[in-house]
Amino acid sequence: MQTPGKTMALTLSDVTIRLSGRVLLSVSATVMPGDVLTIMGPSGAGKSALLAYIGGFLDPAFVASGAVLLGEDDLIGLPPQQRHTGILFQDPLLFPHLSVGGNIVFAIPEAIRGRDVRRRLAEEALDEVGLGGFFDRDPETLSGGQKARVALQRVLLSQPRLLLLDEPFSKLDMALRQQTRELVFAKARSAGLPTILVTHDRADADAAGGAFIHIGAETQS
């Protein structure tokens, strides 16, 4: 099991995504542990498809090639559950049938055993983001910002090897967006996770402070 201390760089080598024969994007880049690579572009440019390719759930309508290396390992050969790619979408997507705490416990790796241990980990994680005592709450009763924080902690506790952010702040209002953005980047940095951020929003890219790729400008559809 990967521990947060031993993270590795993420390398995209000639990753090309095609839709019905047309090349949507072609990317080569390396993201160091704790760094953020921002990918900007209009909708339909294949940004989300790139994340799906890395995560292992690309729709069969797309054809993709190229290697995604984490350290020396090529992720593409692995089934999705063994890639340990933490993902945050625009919606927090907390599992509605579980409690707030249940969502987090679900994410804790199986190697960590014992009901009490797992619960304590989850409670600590909630505490960390100002949600102490929220363990038994119904996710639906949380505010947008609270949900986003739970979603973040859920990803982090699963001990991911990299982080994929698919416009995760776009649905939050301005004040909350700022806050959440800082929290996410800080966490990613302290966990040493190579991170790819896909966004529309220039401000997101600026806050990320890392490398920057602009795609699909000429093939808007």
Add this chain to the structure above:
Amino acid sequence: MAGWTRRWATAVAVTLGLAGPAAAFDIDDWASVVSEAKGETVYFNAWGGAANINAYIAWTGEQMKARYGVDVVHVKLDDTARAVASVLAEKSAGKDADGSVDLIWINGENFAAMKRQGLLFTPGWATRLPNWAYVDHEAKPTVLTDFTVPTEGLESPWGGAKLVFFYDKARTPTAELPKSAKDLVDWAQTHPGRFSYPQPPDFIGSSFLKQVLIELVADRSKLLKPVNEATFQQDVAPLFAYLDQLTPNLWRKGKAYPQNYPDMKQKLADGELDIIFAFNPAEASAAIANGELQDTVRSFVFPGGTLGNTHFVAIPYNANAKAGALLLADFLISPEAQLRKQNTQFWGDPTVLAMAKLPDADRAAFAALDLGVATLRPDQLGPALDEPHPDWMTRIETEWIRRYGAAN
């Protein structure tokens, strides 16, 4: 292809051990039947459309269980032909033993069809049942010829039937009742929309057609033989001339017909119909007791006679529980079972036994039965007209559908 199917079916039968052992009992050694039957389950396929009859069959099941350790399962049919079809399907598939039907409630066309196709258990079994001794086969010839087809002991009598008309004396004065089929046409003319018959090929509906045919046909002896194609149209011409005259005055002007007897019964209660008819003389009394008909309903027959017949039980050639079926058939004609069957409280179906042959106590019990307010006594039922050969029924049904099968 034929060979392939047959070979396959045989192979299946052999691997599953369906060929069946030789009978382990002898009908003439009744004790061997009783001991073979013990523990068997008899699937009794019988029309299930009347709650009182179902209850009666359930009672026979209880008796069979208590006395002989035989389980009786009443397979309730919406149409007896369905059981005939099952046996046929099994024969098609080469399933010559271990069949799904053990005993069928049957008569007329269904019997003729099974007999013709060789779907029935060995001839002569019925007359070798111990209780056959009580059966009235002298005065009731329909016990030996089922719709003119000789029964040859292939089926055992269960009950008698006679066409009887019902009316509500609160609505229809007794003096106005028709006394023959001819009368009925006139009556319908003065009471349009108040008479009908179940749509053939319903059994009761077809029976009405036969009643009219017998009354009007030029030479009744022709009806005892299969239809003669050359003269058929000529023979039935009076019947259809009669129906042409009757139809415009029928309920719904003949554009729809009641489905069956219970449907007519409901329509008599509702006041849609004024005269209906059934094959069971006690039916009206039973219906009054059940709150299905007004207590002013009474019975009548045509003085010139109405259709009479007998209904039977038969055993398919491939029955699984033959001994149990024999035992049940015998119990059904025991004085005790027949007495209960004739009791209006339970069913009200006339017995097939001869009073003179019964022990005194049983005879007295039959005499003591209360037949009910609306039931005619045996001496009031009038002469019984014999059923025509089954061929006639099939042909006039087809002819009926051709002529009246599409209303405009």
Add this chain to the structure above:
Amino acid sequence: MKSALHPHIGTGVTVVLCLPVLAGLAGTLLPAFGYLPALGGTQVTFQHFEALAAQPHILRSALISLAAGLTSTFVALVVVATFVAGFAGTRPFAFIQHLLSPLLAVPHAASAFAIAFLIAPSGFLLRIISPVLTGFTRPPDWLIPNDSLGLSMISGLVAKEIPFLLLVMLAALPQLPVANARRLMTALGFNRVSGFAIALWPLLYRQVRLPVFAVLVYSTSVVDVSMILGPQLPPTLPVRIAHWLADDDIGARFLASAGAVLQLALGLLAIAIWIGVERLGRICHRRLSSSGKRLGDDRLLRLAAASVMATSAAFIFIGLGLLALWSIAGLWPFPDRLPTNLTFKTWERALETLAAPLATTIAIALLSSLVALAIAIGLLSRSGHRSADRWLPVFLPLLVPEITFVFGLQILAAMAGLSPSIATVAALHLVFVLPYVLLSLGPPWRALDRRYEQIASGLGKSPLAILVTIRLPMLLRACLTAFAVGFAVSVSLYLPTVLIGAGRVTTITTEAVALSSGGDRRVIGVYALLQALLPFLGFLIASLVPQLLFRHRRAMRI
């Protein structure tokens, strides 16, 4: 997403499931062309088709079936579509939805009886106003139901098809951008109905097309409803086939088989005509969309659709009440509004013999619908995001009239030496139950946001773990509903149960049909209610369990 199951299982299952239909069809086709060795038929011949053609009024029987199927499907579809277009997302919508859902549980025969008890000249409607308003002291001699044009039958079918079509449309709606489209179309100045028709109807119709075909084929080949409400002179084609199948003249087998082939052709013809109507509809739709016409006020149209929906529901509900009253009625002559006296005799008699058939019905329904649910989950988790057409073979039993292949199946079952048992009957029920379970579960399955599973796999969970811990719990309500639908289908199956059960497997429905052949309204009342009660309990459980389980989860209570 990779599947939790081996890729070949799905294909294997679909093949196995369409085998009975194909085999049954063969068992019907061969006798139609004269091949049935047990009856001496060993030569291929067309004489049985000639005999069929010579049957009096056969063309009229066929045409009435065809017309009734097309008309009732069309009317029901238009009513439901207009209602959905006019009301989706409103309060009356939720109300009528709740009113109609239990009707899915009412078997066709029971609702047909319910309607007959209401509209017949001796029925309740006339009793209410007689003799005061009508002067009738005896029922008038009117040809209702069973009218020659089949109008009573068509209205009975419409009343029963409405809840089903509403259910499938409701299931498909969440996949459509209803709110967005409505806002857009309103902003463009369209009224609700025409806005919906232009923006959403093609999308919605594509999703419900298969169930619509199923309804079409079903109503073209229905036996029980047309026996109760349909014309009798001549009866519809399926009723005539049913009579031939049960004819005491055993040679009628060949005729029945030839009739079944005609029925099959009729079903195909109905679909072909329907596809023609679809084409026409598409042209009209294109015209309407490009004309830019803003149709005026749609209030009247919406009101009409809602009234038809409400009336059909009310008819069946009041009719069921009547069935209940008849089941305990003593003498109840016309024009009395209430029975003279009440008696529980019919119920007592029924209850005495009820335990065994009840247990058998439940066992078969549980078995077949649970297995069907498991198979449906397996198939969907393999390729659930793709459209349902993929499993066309599984839907074959919906598109091939039941009567055309069940008889053939009976011969085959006997040949294979299958003895009738709960297991064999349940296995056959599975063939009919699975397509309905798939129809019911498919849309919510596809509607579930797949990102939940992507997140979970990012969290390191295997496909099987995701299925069990995320998807199935989130779809619990949909699974239970699909199960209840399957349960209801199994409970109501008659012909397959009788033919394969060889009379030895008795269910509430086989008892109900056998006893209703007696035509006694009290007995019909008892059994129709019993028949409706079981599926209703299924739906009740399907709605209560998630309510209870997720009482602390607001997003799970929809």
